[in-house]
Amino acid sequence: MSQQENGPVMRPWLDPDAVPFIRIRNITKKFGAFTAVNNVTLDIYHNELFCLLGGSGCGKSTLLRMLSGFEQPTDGSIEIDGQDMAGMSPCDRPTNMMFQSYALFPHMSVEKNIAYGLKRDRLPRGEIADRVAEILKLVQLEEYGTRKPAQLSGGQRQRVALARSLVKKPKVLLLDEPLGALDKKLREETQFELVNIQETLGVTFIVVTHDQEEAMSISTRIGVMDQGKIIQVGEPREIYEFPQSRFVADFIGSVNMFEGQVIKDTQSKVVIHCPDAQMDIEVSHGVSCASAQKVAFAIRPEKIQMSRTKPKKALNLTRGVVQEIAYLGNLSIYHVVLDSGKAVRVTRPNLERADEHAVTWEDRVYLYWDGTAGVVLNT
Amino acid sequence: MSMQAHIAEPGRAGKWVRTVSGWFAGRGRTLVIAIPMLWLLLFFLVPFLVVGKISLSEAAIARPPYLPIWNFEDGILTLSLNLGNFQFLAEDSLYFNAYVQSLQIAFFSTILALLIGYPMAYVIARAPARLRNLLLMLVILPFWTSFLLRIYAWIGILKTNGVINNILLSLGIIHEPLVMMQTNFAVYVGIVYTYLPFMILPLYSTLVKLDESLFEAAADLGARPLTIFLSVTLPLSVPGIIAGSMLVFIPVVGEFVTPELLGGPDTLMIGRQLWTEFFANRDWPVASAVAIVMLIVLVLPVMLLQRTQPDEAGG
Amino acid sequence: MQRKSRLVLIAAILGFIFLYAPMVSLVIFSFNKSKLVTVWGGFSTKWYGELFQNAQILNAAGLSLRIAVISASLALVIGTIAAFVLVRFGRFRGRNLLTGMITSPLVMPDVIIGLSLLLMFVAMQNLIGWPNRGMTTIIIAHATFGAAYVAVVVQSRLRDMDLSVEEAAADLGAGAVRVFFDITLPIISPALISGWLLSFTLSMDDLVITSFVSGPGSSTLPMVIFSKVRLGVSPDINALATIIILIVSVGVIGAALAMRKKDMPHG
Ligand SMILES: Nc1ncnc2c1ncn2[C@@H]1O[C@H](COP(=O)(O)OP(=O)(O)OP(=O)(O)O)[C@@H](O)[C@H]1O
Ligand SMILES: [Mg+2]
Numbered sequence: 001m002s003q004q005e006n007g008p009v010m011r012p013w014l015d016p017d018a019v020p021f022i023r024i025r026n027i028t029k030k031f032g033a034f035t036a037v038n039n040v041t042l043d044i045y046h047n048e049l050f051c052l053l054g055g056s057g058c059g060k061s062t063l064l065r066m067l068s069g070f071e072q073p074t075d076g077s078i079e080i081d082g083q084d085m086a087g088m089s090p091c092d093r094p095t096n097m098m099f100q101s102y103a104l105f106p107h108m109s110v111e112k113n114i115a116y117g118l119k120r121d122r123l124p125r126g127e128i129a130d131r132v133a134e135i136l137k138l139v140q141l142e143e144y145g146t147r148k149p150a151q152l153s154g155g156q157r158q159r160v161a162l163a164r165s166l167v168k169k170p171k172v173l174l175l176d177e178p179l180g181a182l183d184k185k186l187r188e189e190t191q192f193e194l195v196n197i198q199e200t201l202g203v204t205f206i207v208v209t210h211d212q213e214e215a216m217s218i219s220t221r222i223g224v225m226d227q228g229k230i231i232q233v234g235e236p237r238e239i240y241e242f243p244q245s246r247f248v249a250d251f252i253g254s255v256n257m258f259e260g261q262v263i264k265d266t267q268s269k270v271v272i273h274c275p276d277a278q279m280d281i282e283v284s285h286g287v288s289c290a291s292a293q294k295v296a297f298a299i300r301p302e303k304i305q306m307s308r309t310k311p312k313k314a315l316n317l318t319r320g321v322v323q324e325i326a327y328l329g330n331l332s333i334y335h336v337v338l339d340s341g342k343a344v345r346v347t348r349p350n351l352e353r354a355d356e357h358a359v360t361w362e363d364r365v366y367l368y369w370d371g372t373a374g375v376v377l378n379t
Numbered sequence: 380m381s382m383q384a385h386i387a388e389p390g391r392a393g394k395w396v397r398t399v400s401g402w403f404a405g406r407g408r409t410l411v412i413a414i415p416m417l418w419l420l421l422f423f424l425v426p427f428l429v430v431g432k433i434s435l436s437e438a439a440i441a442r443p444p445y446l447p448i449w450n451f452e453d454g455i456l457t458l459s460l461n462l463g464n465f466q467f468l469a470e471d472s473l474y475f476n477a478y479v480q481s482l483q484i485a486f487f488s489t490i491l492a493l494l495i496g497y498p499m500a501y502v503i504a505r506a507p508a509r510l511r512n513l514l515l516m517l518v519i520l521p522f523w524t525s526f527l528l529r530i531y532a533w534i535g536i537l538k539t540n541g542v543i544n545n546i547l548l549s550l551g552i553i554h555e556p557l558v559m560m561q562t563n564f565a566v567y568v569g570i571v572y573t574y575l576p577f578m579i580l581p582l583y584s585t586l587v588k589l590d591e592s593l594f595e596a597a598a599d600l601g602a603r604p605l606t607i608f609l610s611v612t613l614p615l616s617v618p619g620i621i622a623g624s625m626l627v628f629i630p631v632v633g634e635f636v637t638p639e640l641l642g643g644p645d646t647l648m649i650g651r652q653l654w655t656e657f658f659a660n661r662d663w664p665v666a667s668a669v670a671i672v673m674l675i676v677l678v679l680p681v682m683l684l685q686r687t688q689p690d691e692a693g694g
Numbered sequence: 695m696q697r698k699s700r701l702v703l704i705a706a707i708l709g710f711i712f713l714y715a716p717m718v719s720l721v722i723f724s725f726n727k728s729k730l731v732t733v734w735g736g737f738s739t740k741w742y743g744e745l746f747q748n749a750q751i752l753n754a755a756g757l758s759l760r761i762a763v764i765s766a767s768l769a770l771v772i773g774t775i776a777a778f779v780l781v782r783f784g785r786f787r788g789r790n791l792l793t794g795m796i797t798s799p800l801v802m803p804d805v806i807i808g809l810s811l812l813l814m815f816v817a818m819q820n821l822i823g824w825p826n827r828g829m830t831t832i833i834i835a836h837a838t839f840g841a842a843y844v845a846v847v848v849q850s851r852l853r854d855m856d857l858s859v860e861e862a863a864a865d866l867g868a869g870a871v872r873v874f875f876d877i878t879l880p881i882i883s884p885a886l887i888s889g890w891l892l893s894f895t896l897s898m899d900d901l902v903i904t905s906f907v908s909g910p911g912s913s914t915l916p917m918v919i920f921s922k923v924r925l926g927v928s929p930d931i932n933a934l935a936t937i938i939i940l941i942v943s944v945g946v947i948g949a950a951l952a953m954r955k956k957d958m959p960h961g
Contacts, residue, residue, distance in 0.1 A: 089598070091598050091603055092601075097595070103593050107615055116600050116602075408783065411779060411783075418772050421814075423798065423799065424795055443816050498702045523946060527901055527919050529717070531919070531931060540730065542719055542732055572716065630803060678801070
């Protein structure tokens, strides 16, 4: 919405005439009386790396399993590349899945595991061998072809699983928490590998994760799920900077939330009366809501300015005492308690190695921000 | 193995390991080991040596009914080893046939039990967790009831005026009762019936450990149910198949009760032969020789085979 | 796909019918008035009455029970020690020998165990005048194979056990013996119970080994049943079978319910 780095060619979701590659329409899955996926409608475009993000048990895996054909939807339809998936068994679908547990066949070597899907297509032997070798090279496991899964490290296993699901060149690759079992460092490296592979092969990826950083860093778009519903779909930046609900604002990154009441609502600005913040917060964009409605003002910790001296010009200004500082290396987190008792989280980058003028414990500080720093949420 | 686990933990826990090994060190430790060791030596291993010794002696009408193999008279030790019993076994085709038939019956019973047990184990393993325990209980329950009485039940079913014949006759399907008792057919039925739980349980415990996602992965890669079964399920259930087959095959080779109660006079099985030799003919040396041959020819190979299997628990 | 899985299901159901049909027929014909066991002659419970007047069977059952209780308890002690030694003692001389001896009875044909033990008892009797063939020798024999089953069950439980629990107790100041009785024993107690029950049942059930090692006047229940069954079917055996099936069913179902109750709080 805001960024203009690449045009609508690379971002088909901005183009109203673009034809979605995967069309999910009103899909619902019930297990008995429990609704795991609730009336989800979603379009995913060719070549996307789409992330499904949400808390544990919100229905991400269930949605993925309906795409791959392991669960039959209670209601709704799925279309991939113009083809209706209803009643089609997993072995006939143009999708492949990378399982959360990898599901490598323990009795087969790495090569055999990877060749398994190709053999089911009855490809000639020579071609199978070529394609296995090719994909092994892509995932950098050339020397490990004859090993059994048990003789590999976690990261290597993960790459075998990826290779096995990729080698059939599916139209859609579904990945259920592909990096869940890896440690942080390996995870970050693999994230880039995953993006590289996706770009090289031009396969549409749908990745399930509950790690929001991972979702932010690899995806073209993110769908945030809660209790079986998709709450918001958008590019990472959009989701982060323009959350449409309290849930999304709170779930992605950290946020300071001020409850208040709209007291002025014009075309170009809104004023919210917030006793918590000890002021009337002014936001320089309109919201569509009734006057006097209860809303929340959400602002990210890094968007709040902080100083010991009173700033000359500040649209929104309040005061508090620094109670706690957490030093994280690249930045520090400050817990500032306002005079109203409300705790506010502020982050500042540590730009200098030894800053003598830095704000410290028990300092009385001013917090301020301008009219575009936060968003107003009414749901 | 447990020691390593201990040593890996630093701190006070490590100290405790030393306390334990201290308490169990030296005499205490030896004493604890000695209890099962002596018991088994005395009542398991040494008896085999005794059997070996008696298989080399001559039968006699005496108490006990055999002659000692060594004699100590006038300061001269005479050792008379008698290989006649083994020679007897080798020459009498009855024993050879009994060995062969035992192997044959054990082999085909194992196959039959596998064919019947596999689908059962599979269905139990794939059943919803709630139902699974109930089904498992249904498999185990017959095992807790009397083995002898379960064989007995088949007499009532298979005999000339038994349940099957009565039903078939009254339905008019047959006009003459079928002869099923005292045939090898009855022996197979009885053996497969009594040993079925021993096949199902190890199969079940292998199958239940297989992760559902393996099958899903295979389906996802384009495999159809039959291919999934042949390329994933079956190879991965091999340990269970081997364990179950061992549990059926070995005891069946030495089976006595079933051929005795359900089989005919021509159902020659080696366990039954040994019994006859011992109880009817009172020929202890020949019975011992039968046991020794059985041990060497039938039991040891299987035990060695089992040894070469990777030891699951030892990892 | 549907059809194939239904085929498997049908095969499994037939399997269960195969397992239970004989037991059902045993029970049904125990209430048969006719002496011809398998020809229905009307409902009657007279065979139960006859069974409870059969002194031979009652005595044999009593003897079997006594033997089973004593031998299972003995097996429990020997088997548990063996399991503990094998799992926790690390390396010691004779470890392989002990492993071999404790597992062999599981795969050894009964006739061989029976014969070898009898010959051993006879030899011992000649040498030291002990033991006399009868209850003692039967108990020794049953305890020996029972110990093998106990050892297998207890071993696997000990292996699965989380060692850090013991270490935590030690860390809180318990000595090695205390730890064993306070922590290890309660944790492995389900295995001890099932091991005991297993050897109890096997003892109650054994015919072959018992026939070899028993002496005159000590006929166990399976021996009496066997001699009766050899002569053909007889309705009071059906009554006996029904009672055994009833006891076992109540026991197994009761145990299952007890276990379910125990699991309940965890969900
Ligand atoms: N086969 C099933 N039967 C009954 N309930 C199920 C079944 N599969 C999933 N559920 C329920 O549906 C809900 C969604 O499950 P799902 O596996 O899709 O969650 P998820 O978003 O993938 O969570 P996680 O991040 O923990 O993997 C859960 O509450 C789960 O308990
Ligand atoms: Mg999931």
